[in-house]
Amino acid sequence: MVIGIVLVLLVIGSVVFHIFSPWWWTPIASNWVFMDSMITLTFWITGAVYVAVILFMAYCIFKFRHKEGRVADYEPENTKLEVWLTVVTSIGVAALLIPGLVVWGQFVNVPDDANEVEVVAQQWYWSYRLPGKDGKLGIVDNRLISSDNPLGIDPDDPNGQDDVVIDGEELHLPIGVPVKMLLRSVDVLHDYYVPEFRAKMDMVPGMITFFWFEPTRTGEFEVLCAELCGTGHAFMRGAVFIDSETDYNLWLNEQLTFAQLTVPDQIEVADNLVPGTNGE
Amino acid sequence: MVDIQRPTPGEIPPSEVPDEDLYHPKSYWTKYIFSQDAKVIAIQYAGVATGVGLIGLVLSWLMRLQLGFPDLFDFITPEMYYQFVTMHGMIMVVYLLTALFLGGFGNYLIPLMVGARDMVFPYVNMLSFWIFFLAVIVLVASFFVPGGPTGAGWTLYPPQAILSGTPGNEAGIVLMLVSLILFIIGFTMGGLNYVVTVLQARARGMTMMRLPLTIWGIFTATVLALLAFPALLVAAVMMLFDTLLGPASSCRRSCRWASSLTTKGAARSCSSTCSGSLAIPKCTLWHSRLLASFRICFLLTRARAFSATG
Amino acid sequence: MMVWAIVGIGALSFIVWAHHMYVSGMHPYFGFFFATTTLIIAVPTAIKVYNWVLTLWKADIHLTQPMLFSLGFLVTFLNGGLTGLFLGNVVVDVPLSDTMFVVAHFHMVMGVAPLMVILGAIYHWYPKMSGRMLHEGMGKFHFWVTFLGAYLIFFPMHYVGLVGVPRRYPELGDSVFIPDSVADLNSFISLAAFTVGFAQLVFFYNIFWSLKYGKPSGPNPWRATTLEWQTPQTPPAHGNFGDELPIVYRWPYDYSVPGADEDFIAQNDPGPVKKPQAST
Numbered sequence: 001m002v003i004g005i006v007l008v009l010l011v012i013g014s015v016v017f018h019i020f021s022p023w024w025w026t027p028i029a030s031n032w033v034f035m036d037s038m039i040t041l042t043f044w045i046t047g048a049v050y051v052a053v054i055l056f057m058a059y060c061i062f063k064f065r066h067k068e069g070r071v072a073d074y075e076p077e078n079t080k081l082e083v084w085l086t087v088v089t090s091i092g093v094a095a096l097l098i099p100g101l102v103v104w105g106q107f108v109n110v111p112d113d114a115n116e117v118e119v120v121a122q123q124w125y126w127s128y129r130l131p132g133k134d135g136k137l138g139i140v141d142n143r144l145i146s147s148d149n150p151l152g153i154d155p156d157d158p159n160g161q162d163d164v165v166i167d168g169e170e171l172h173l174p175i176g177v178p179v180k181m182l183l184r185s186v187d188v189l190h191d192y193y194v195p196e197f198r199a200k201m202d203m204v205p206g207m208i209t210f211f212w213f214e215p216t217r218t219g220e221f222e223v224l225c226a227e228l229c230g231t232g233h234a235f236m237r238g239a240v241f242i243d244s245e246t247d248y249n250l251w252l253n254e255q256l257t258f259a260q261l262t263v264p265d266q267i268e269v270a271d272n273l274v275p276g277t278n279g280e
Numbered sequence: 281m282v283d284i285q286r287p288t289p290g291e292i293p294p295s296e297v298p299d300e301d302l303y304h305p306k307s308y309w310t311k312y313i314f315s316q317d318a319k320v321i322a323i324q325y326a327g328v329a330t331g332v333g334l335i336g337l338v339l340s341w342l343m344r345l346q347l348g349f350p351d352l353f354d355f356i357t358p359e360m361y362y363q364f365v366t367m368h369g370m371i372m373v374v375y376l377l378t379a380l381f382l383g384g385f386g387n388y389l390i391p392l393m394v395g396a397r398d399m400v401f402p403y404v405n406m407l408s409f410w411i412f413f414l415a416v417i418v419l420v421a422s423f424f425v426p427g428g429p430t431g432a433g434w435t436l437y438p439p440q441a442i443l444s445g446t447p448g449n450e451a452g453i454v455l456m457l458v459s460l461i462l463f464i465i466g467f468t469m470g471g472l473n474y475v476v477t478v479l480q481a482r483a484r485g486m487t488m489m490r491l492p493l494t495i496w497g498i499f500t501a502t503v504l505a506l507l508a509f510p511a512l513l514v515a516a517v518m519m520l521f522d523t524l525l526g527p528a529s530s531c532r533r534s535c536r537w538a539s540s541l542t543t544k545g546a547a548r549s550c551s552s553t554c555s556g557s558l559a560i561p562k563c564t565l566w567h568s569r570l571l572a573s574f575r576i577c578f579l580l581t582r583a584r585a586f587s588a589t590g
Numbered sequence: 591m592m593v594w595a596i597v598g599i600g601a602l603s604f605i606v607w608a609h610h611m612y613v614s615g616m617h618p619y620f621g622f623f624f625a626t627t628t629l630i631i632a633v634p635t636a637i638k639v640y641n642w643v644l645t646l647w648k649a650d651i652h653l654t655q656p657m658l659f660s661l662g663f664l665v666t667f668l669n670g671g672l673t674g675l676f677l678g679n680v681v682v683d684v685p686l687s688d689t690m691f692v693v694a695h696f697h698m699v700m701g702v703a704p705l706m707v708i709l710g711a712i713y714h715w716y717p718k719m720s721g722r723m724l725h726e727g728m729g730k731f732h733f734w735v736t737f738l739g740a741y742l743i744f745f746p747m748h749y750v751g752l753v754g755v756p757r758r759y760p761e762l763g764d765s766v767f768i769p770d771s772v773a774d775l776n777s778f779i780s781l782a783a784f785t786v787g788f789a790q791l792v793f794f795y796n797i798f799w800s801l802k803y804g805k806p807s808g809p810n811p812w813r814a815t816t817l818e819w820q821t822p823q824t825p826p827a828h829g830n831f832g833d834e835l836p837i838v839y840r841w842p843y844d845y846s847v848p849g850a851d852e853d854f855i856a857q858n859d860p861g862p863v864k865k866p867q868a869s870t
Binding site: 021025034045070073082204224227234 | 591613614615618619621622625626629630632633636637639640643644646647648649650651652653658661664665668669672673675676679680681682684685686687688689738741745746749750752753754756758759760761763765766767769771772775843845846847848853
């Protein structure tokens with residue numbers, strides 16, 4: 001009897017908690033509003049089922065609790081009810097699955113005009129590579145990674161010379177332009193996750209994974225690693241800024257390309273040949 | 281299924297095999313320690329599983345101390361936190377839930393509920409408990425080795441689990457894998473018992489459809505586990521090879537797989553996985569898929585089948 | 591039907607595994623397949639839950655200790671199963687993967703619900719194993735603290751995950767997107783966890799206390815039909831059933847059969863003697 005009351009209170013409490021909860025998703029900054037809509041739809045459907053079933057249980061506990069002389073009804077099978085419940089559940093499941101898969105179809109089909117940005121993860125920081133003026137990312141090989149070549153760009157590939165290298169710093173992206181993030185890991189599993197963008201994907205060493213999104217508001221957003229990668233996993237944070245087009249271009253002009261990264265070495269070498277001269 | 285007909289005793293089919301003589305223990309050791317009676321084995325399983333589950337419970341408290349009051353407990357470093365996370369997960373899922381549900385309740389209830397005197401392979405049943413006990417000893421030993429227990433997360437993602445950025449990557453992970461291997465061997469012995477007893481040792485008149493749902497749940501879960509655990513065993517062995525023998529053991533295949541998956545344009549870093557010099561990302565594709573998928577597949581299947589008790 | 595549901599769940603469970611890998615970088619088209627199979631497997635599971643809940647309808651409910659835990663199981667399993675529908679739907683899983691939402695889900699469905707089952711099972715079969723009943727007051731206290739406490743631990747945790755807090759993070763740092771109140775929520779969850787943990791001491795004490803001082807139970811205190819309650823000795827001796835193995839005449843759920851003498855008919859009860867048939 002008490003448990004019946006507690007169940008009702010539990011359900012009411014859960015619903016009230018949900019309605020008044022200040023703990024909700026952070027405001028979205030990308031085009032994936034449909035993910036939020038799907039979550040809301042799922043909350044409605046599952047919430048309705050939850051409330052209905054538990055209130056039904058509480059009702060049964062009240063009405064059919066043991067009293068002197070009470071005998072249970074003997075009804076071991078009710079095929080009609082089973083079929084009806086199966087049909088209703090299937091419809092409920094389909095109501096969740098079909099819109100979900102439609103949105104997933106959008107998620108996996110990258111728009112043709114998306115920019116490409118490579119994200120390189122390693123224990124325990126983020127680096128990025130932009131295709132540069134030629135719009136193509138050059139070939140990379142993890143074996144070429146060194147202190148001069150932090151992302152392992154192949155120096156023989158002409159496409160790689162103008163790739164913009166951002167080593168451990170923040171990334172900037174222009175607002176309103178869809179971007180395909182190409183994810184690469186140097187060592188172990190990582191996951192590029194910005195809560196405001198909603199999308200995330202693991203980086204798996206040995207393959208290139210991707211996800212795409214379109215930023216819809218400016219601001220500074222924190223990047224978190226969402227796949228356990230060692231002791232520094234919780235501290236592997238980064239920052240991504242969504243800028244207006246002018247701000248983005250200003251930022252881009254300040255970044256170094258791969259060619260520029262390797263050039264100072266040549267200057268240093270040259271300077272060392274001339275004693276007494278300071279390097280740049 | 282409703283039995284409307286209640287057949288006369290003559291209509292129940294005779295038993296398929298003659299009633300075999302049970303093993304009767306004679307000494308204290310064979311009666312209480314190395315007992316072959318499923319009821320005693322069940323209590324042994326339940327006791328050890330609960331004991332190690334209490335360790336898991338304390339680990340969860342330590343984690344909650346850190347999460348609830350982050351700045352208060354300096355002695356909980358991130359390394360230790362990950363060790364708590366890993367050991368809590370592994371203990372609770374494998375050494376508590378599987379051992380208690382299937383080893384504890386299964387051993388006690390299956391013979392009683394199907395109308396048998398004991399399990400069909402009592403000696404193997406006894407061995408299965410003691411191998412489980414050994415697996416628990418090895419697991420607890422990992423708390424006391426240099427470097428401590430592994431902190432790779434209970435999914436033990438390779439290659440992170442055996443790299444220097446993860447706690448317990450020297451000895452802890454080795455002991456964890458050895459413990460898992462032992463557990464799986466012991467579980468297979470026990471699992472065969474449960475399955476064969478349900479299939480073959482039912483009393484006269486006990487058809488499969490007259491079995492209580494508890495038995496159906498335990499039976500299905502055991503079947504799923506018997507199918508899924510061997511893959512985990514293989515993955516654990518492969519990872520042991522990687523840790524102890526070095527990266528060459530599973531390099532080449534992951535390289536071929538990687539090359540077929542590279543996207544157009546950007547980077548082809550297949551060759552990077554096979555560089556002999558770095559001790560890193562050799563086996564990720566095979567291992568991470570194999571280990572994670574099969575473990576989680578098993579885990580999920582068992583969780584669902586357990587919903588069927590009752 | 592329940593049997594077919596169990597077998598169906600078992601068989602289907604072999605083709606759902608990659609729902610843990612939606613963001614692992616696997617080929618995106620797999621997401622369609624595994625989301626579908628995962629949500630299909632929700633249907634037989636739902637049938638089982640309906641069966642359990644509808645068994646309460648027009649029943650004669652004795653709120654014994656095992657019954658309380660069974661009801662607790664239904665609530666928590668329902669909760670966990672429904673949040674699984676969020677995560678099984680591939681596109682909803684993308685923002686929620688590797689957050690505390692996942693941790694809350696699997697603890698609810700795989701931790702709290704099985705814990706209710708284990709405890710309920712121990713309360714149910716303890717009289718068979720020891721010949722004594724567990725102390726009722728301690729049992730009720732243990733149930734309430736465990737059930738409500740565990741619910742209070744993991745229900746709010748879903749919302750921590752919804753905010754975007756990742757799992758396997760020992761500390762949150764001072765991330766902007768996480769409101770300060772999340773730290774308070776975390777503290778609350780921790781306190782609930784310690785309370786539930788300490789309540790288990792009462793349970794262990796009960797087990798040992800009742801071995802000596804518990805009320806003697808007799809062979810079948812729950813008036814159950816299954817064979818383990820029909821053993822000649824309680825606790826069952828070596829060999830379980832004495833000289834003669836039982837012969838089974840009926841399924842295990844003949845409770846409140848109209849026309850029967852008792853409220854239950856044991857599985858090995860042959861029933862009223864039938865007149866021999868002429869053709870035999």
